[in-house]
Amino acid sequence: MTEKLKVGVVGLGIWGQNHPLVYDDYHRSEVAVVCDMNEERAREVASRIGCDWTTSVDELASSDITTFSVATPDHAHFGPVSTLLEANKNVLVEKPLTTSLDEAKELVRLAEASSGLSMVDFHLRWDPQWSMVKDTVASGEMGKPHMGYIRLSDAIEVAEKWLSWAGRSGPHWFLFPHLFDLMTWIIDEVPETIYATGHKGILQQKGVDTFDAMQAMVSFPSGANVTFETSWVVPNSNPSVTDCHMVLYSETGKIEYDQDFSGISFATPEKYSYPWVPLGKRDRWGQLNHYMYSPMKYFVDCVLDGKTPECTFREGMVNTAMIEACLRSIETGQPVKLADLLG
Template sequence: MTHTPVLGIIGGGIRGSLFARSIQENNAAQLGALCDPRPLARANASAAFGVPAFATVDEMIAAVPELTAAVIATPDFAHRDAAVLCASNGLDLMVEKPLATNTADARAIVDAAKNAGTRIMVGFENRWNPRFNIVHSLLHEADHGQILNQIGNLNDTLFVPTTMLSWAAKSSPAWFLMPHSLDLAIWLGGALPVEVHAVGVKKMLPAMKIDTWDAITATFTMSDGSYVVLNSSWVLPTSAPAVYDFRYEIQTTRGAFHIDGANHGVTHYSSDRLTWEQWGVLERGGRISGVPVDMVNDFVELLLGTKSDLPDAADGLLVTQAIEAVHESLEKNRAVTIAS
């Protein structure tokens, strides 16, 4: 007999609330509790979703013993403690990307899950993006030759590090953005990163008292001899048509692909600016749909044993190791071998 998964959400912000609603709208799962250290966030989440909300993960696990899984939607640097505690208590995990912001934390999460016999899915959203799914199918279902290179430009406007994130100084364009594009490159190409040489600039954000990188370019040598160049910055002007810019290119021995991930096809001209309308999540008839909702639904299918081809602990650990190597390369100003 298959039991209905009961999930707890760790983190009551925008993403945590989105995941909570996704679970409540999934008929095969149940939302059991939420957790957030901020009193107002807890009160709002509890009122919105009609479930108890707790200040700590310990309290949530003790008070709701029927929990079978947890979604980690805390800030990137704060994944380890929540994930290790949940895994150690037998909960399967869906963890927002990156799995962690250093290899030690990532290994601690992976080891806790391995010791407890629980599963990890990492939220690399591009694997659910229909545009990239089409490219993945084309690359793997037809003979497009060998991949020569992949080039990804994934950038945010200044709004993200100055207004959206209160913890930007604890992150970087590489930690916040490159896990998306690097996992995408690995998934599309089927090769692993073995070496990286990165360069970056620190000017605008440090001048604004946010001690992190403005822009980073990382060139990865892949295990099949191809290369991947990823450019990520946090300093696009806020007048840009969307809060992010995402352009991706793949060259093979028999052709090329160009994918625009930010322009969804609707350009809005107003009296003072041009805007690319975004609909990562759509609401229709009182229900939501979209890439992050699909991701949650697949996690539920994983819990039910009907889905397995999803980014897992090994994928999350590899990307964390690679992005940590990006920062090591920035510090040493040379190429760095990525730990395997």
């Protein structure tokens, strides 16, 4: 019989509820317990999955369960992750690692002192198209990248309706982690300098006190320069909830990717749309096969097979430092050297 890893999940919000769904579906794992500050939600998910529930992370830390996913809101990662690391648990945490560079540094220290494995869920690395971009650049067939542009934005409903904690995050914490991870992964370098600008006002008028949009010019040691852009105020009439485009120029080539268009569009009486295929649904054979579920299964494999996972906490710390650099650049109006933040 195949060994099944018992996994616990902390945080059962919109995306967090996918974690127990995946672990329950994967043939190498099973959900042992779910945890949420909202007792009613914890009870409901546990009843649906058929597992135990709790509202206490300390209770999880003292249990015999070895492996956990943390999918709490962006600003609430440090507490549960640090508690579980100190208990030598295996921990997968959603991006961003934290929304504080000091906290990120502390989590790296705890992770490297722990006997457990740790990983940040930068799930776009598992998108076959982004993997193809990575492999093409790594092959050298187009020469070294020298200039790029990448955008990931969300329809305004994400900040207005989806996330009750949107004011404690923003497009920079919610979306930039994906872009910063992708480009540092694809170019395979830690950036040198970051210069950023940002805009506030539209969301503030709607009671969400965070940035509407942010842009950043990032310079890499090889001389490559990439412009990053993110926004939380895309009109809800946009065909997709997300707005993601990339172009990367190299010495002898060019790569473009439009992530919004899945290859199919629907024109209904209500809206023209690009559906997310097949996120959030089982296929007709009952399988959960979207790439966004793959990092959770991969982490289970790493734990069972004794392999060190990629997307390390150190990479998560660099990711957080890049966003911190954006905020400092906006505040000072000057470029920020990443080395000054990382020490």
